[in-house]
Amino acid sequence: MRRAIRFLRRGGIVEIDEAPPAVTLLDWLRLREGSCGTKEGCAEGDCGACTVVLRRLREGRLVAEPVNSCITLLGQIDGTELVTVEDLAEGAALHPVQAAMVALHGSQCGFCTPGIVMSLFALYQDAPRPLTRRAITDALAGNLCRCTGYRPIVDAAFAACAEPAADRFAAGREAVATRLAALADGQDLFVGTAERFFAAPASEEALAALCLDHPDATLVAGSTDVGLWVTKALTDLRKVIHLGRVAGLDRVVEEEGALTFGATVPLARALPHLAAVDPDLGELMRRFGSPQVRVTGTVGGNIANGSPIGDLAPAFIALGGTLALRRGGEARRLALEDFFLDYRKQDRQPGEYLRSVTIPTLAPGDVFRAFKVTKRFDEDISAVMGAFRFRLEAGRVASARLAYGGMAGIPKRALRAEAALAGVPLADETAWEPALAALEADFAPLSDHRASAGYRRTVARNLLRKALMEAAGRATRETRLVGHREMSDAAE
């Protein structure tokens, strides 16, 4: 058992053996360390002004990940290297990313700039090359700038990040990897007292035991939602169990016909696996939150959190996903749709935790479609999210699984529409109408600040119509504004 949080910082090791369980990384930086270069813009992980970079080992490789320090709990960075905006320049010599931002007029008021510099610093280290505009705007999806209109920032990204990283951080990769490997001691981490603690167990056994001992503890994986309980609801989290260090819980297992994600697989790591199942899943993940949210937020967290507008659940329900849960020594498995009981109420017992999610991959003849409809394309929460899996036989829909987010208090299947679709010929658009009409009976959505009930109903129907049009062969260039499938389909 280790009693102090440890991380690399500016060449040294920081050890913290006393800290409130839920102190945020941003507060630690600004109020304790006195590093005020990192800014608080929203304290909810949506504006990116607080972005810092964590370098860590993922599957043995050193990666540079941007995170929102405002909703990251300090203990979560155990075992990583923390890099902030003050660290990039060497004396008067700016980092290439900083120099490009200055030379190309990428800052005006400057308040978002540290966060943008850090997002671009992460891109600089690990960008897919040749660098595309899409890769840049994706990298910036979690950084709001209110002054520039982004054009000069995108230019700066092109100028600075096109070539492989050649800064002192890249030069020091091996040394840092070695030091981080040395920090990965495989010990349980426990800071605080039995009444008030931050714990990060290293094994499932330790986790299961801790959950049983403290059924009142808050389980935290990415803290992209729990972080807001801290900063906005001012919830006094007395007991925090962080799942991020549990060995084996972050495994991705690809088997014949199925894909299993351990609960703590970050969304960013799930992305390529899901994109391989279907390009729409890749597109859904690309638009999921922001890079900052995807590197910390997890597959398990998005599901266990039980939000009616989380995007993974409808997609996985449409595929026929199942969950594995564990409480002490007892394990059980259930269909994903059965996990969601009511608004923010899930079938999870005190002391129980989510181990993994399994989804069947697509069979020959399966057509999958997923659509996310939002006010803004990137970094927005769905007004309606629709995911559909059609099993086609001889030009007919043999069976269908239709799942929606945003249409009820929970992610939910459209059972009546599914039934109405069975046997329907794809070529005859009029034959779709009963299924489209059945959606009316499947859902009674609410009006809220994202959309009215009427809009949700219309869009739910139109998304199904669009999916059927595409299944019937209409090119997505003709049916969508984003996420065109033609290129990925052609590549298959």
Next chain:
Amino acid sequence: MRPNDGAETAPDAPEREEEALRHVRRPLPHDSGVKHASGAATYVDDIRAPEGTLHLAVGGSPKARGRLLTLDLSAVRAHPGVVAVLTAADVPGKNDIAPALADDPLFAEGEVSFHGQVLFAVVAETREAARRAARLAKVEIEAERPSVTVEDALARGETVLPDYAFGRGDPDAALAAAPRRLEGTLRIGGQEHFYLEGQAALAVPGEDGDITVHSSTQHPTEVQHVVARVLGIPDAFVTCEVRRMGGGFGGKESQATQWAALAALAARVTGRPCKLRLDRDDDMAMTGKRHDFRVGWRVGFDDDGRIAGYDVMYDARCGYSADLSLGVVDRAMFHADNAYFLPAVRVASRRLKTNTVSNTAFRGFGGPQGMLAVERVMDAIAWATGRDPLDVRKANFYAPGRDRTPYGQEVEDADLLRDLVETLERDCDYRVRRGAIAAFNARSPILKKGLALTPVKFGISFTLTHLNQAGALVHVYTDGSIHLNHGGTEMGQGLFIKVAQVVAEEFGVALERVRITATTTAKVPNTAPTAASAGSDLNGMAARAAARTIRKRLAAFAAETWGVPEAEVAFRDDRVFIGNESLTFGELARKAHQARIQLSAAGFYRTPKIHWDRDKGEGRPFFYFAYGAACSEVTIDTLTGEMRVDRIDILHDVGRSLNPAIDIGQIEGGFVQGMGWLTTEELIFDEEGRLLTHAPSTYKIPVASDVPADFRVALYPSGNREETIYRSKAVGEPPLMLAICVFSAIADAVHSLAPGRPVPLDAPATPEAILKAVQMLGGSP
């Protein structure tokens, strides 16, 4: 190229010849760029606070309208770490932070007027303790049903200021006589500023009741005055200092004062430095926004679409108090014409009172809403006549003989805009693309494209004439370094670098000699807010005047000492040339000081020519107009209402730019901000008057991917016909309104579904609003 090119007529002889300019006209980076990018730029919350600094949090009203029965703060006081709890009873001066009419209390007492209105403030050892304690108040309010919408306010007949109208001729008769008539209603949403740095202030008490307030404000003088008013002390006891803001956009003009006054009051009560930084959600709920409007219009026109008569009513939702609504709605009215001659016209307005946070200045200050309405009218006429919307616009442009605005100001450079628009029309291939889009729409059942090219004519000057003044203070030290101070504030717009360029130009020195310093009421007093796009027009002139005074003294001293005529003294290349001699600027400064020449000067400027008689509705409120035009192409999805902007072309008139890089930044940034206002940014209040979209998770400003890769921006080559600083033009606000072309292009795309029918699209054009318009035109299954 332009007949009004400033260089031809400039009587301002001492201004250097264009080719001799060394600093102005250069695309220099922002003076704080390196600090921004390395995290070294200091904002209020980053100032290393003195030991013992306390922190404030505020408690807001849980109801939007009603009588405050009890405010039980015992649990708040008892919370660990709490040092003081402040209410109206603790205010030693006036409980009033209003910019004009004494209708904004620092703390509500007796009555509450909007959800979130400040009732009390907690002062504690840490910000966290203050925030936790603030939630422990027990508040009892006898609630009434609040007015939330325009219709609520009209039903109750409640306004914050009297109705106002101006016009010309008999629009009713002109409408009646016109061959064709149309009428309509347009709803225009408000806008949250979403400056990345929220409101913040740090107050540090001094001796004898002095207080220094570091505030994130565009209006340090108003902060000074309000702090003095609340504390009941003379203005001279209060110093307000602002190094920079993390964005302002109008949101920190009148509405930074409350937070500064609260911090100052806390400092006064506790005797310790006190800081208040609003949480983002509180900031969004407790500070005002762009006014939302309902605009009702009637227009009479001929078959070419040329307007004969126009009657428009602007119903502005002002919130619970007047704040700056007088000027905001006036400016909406001043832009009811945009670029179009309205022969017979009535422009009327009502300033409606609702139980919501008081709406305030926001980049454009009512102008965008004023303009959007007439641009909708242009589209509506085009839909009705079958003419291209651009042709309808051009048919109505101001022109010689058709050159008086509805408020009587002559548009002296009407050809400029026509040439600008025709240049853009050509450069962006408007006509060719119009054809291509029609062809696309004919073969595309689900996705539809739209195109629009819209102009902007924006009046430059504060319409409150007395605000059009500025001061500066320049010191030259004996080593030749220069201290520059003026009344303008830096919020990211690049004002400081522009003014520094002007001063370096005046002294002929390297820019590095000019030290940019924080704005403070102790150096330059009685300033106007940095607003109305007028920052560099006003402060550039004032700083030049100060620098010129010192330069003239130096020149006279050099001429006398070296025995040459003053005309043979030249300041350039960081040196001073005196006849055949030359020495460094520092050497001359030292010699001048030894000869007891004053090396410090204040400068002052007031805008000439302007006057405005509001009672008569006549005058010349604007020194000049800034012009621009933009074209955008969009695609909509008729199944979901989603929209993408495919291409943007902008041609904008900044006169002769002081700094083209800064100006292009303002144009692009303003455009994207305007695009957000008209598309994704939606403020939603529930019927209880609560703002539901009070954080970036629910209020969506544009992100990088919303800006198309094809984004072409050019400066229109011209000079200001008026004698402005180096013949430049104001650039802060006008580009925001270029984004009206996006709204218009979306309407154009919807219109393709049922040509000839009016498009019932309100702003913002969210996917839901677009889909609703599509459905009403029968375009969605």
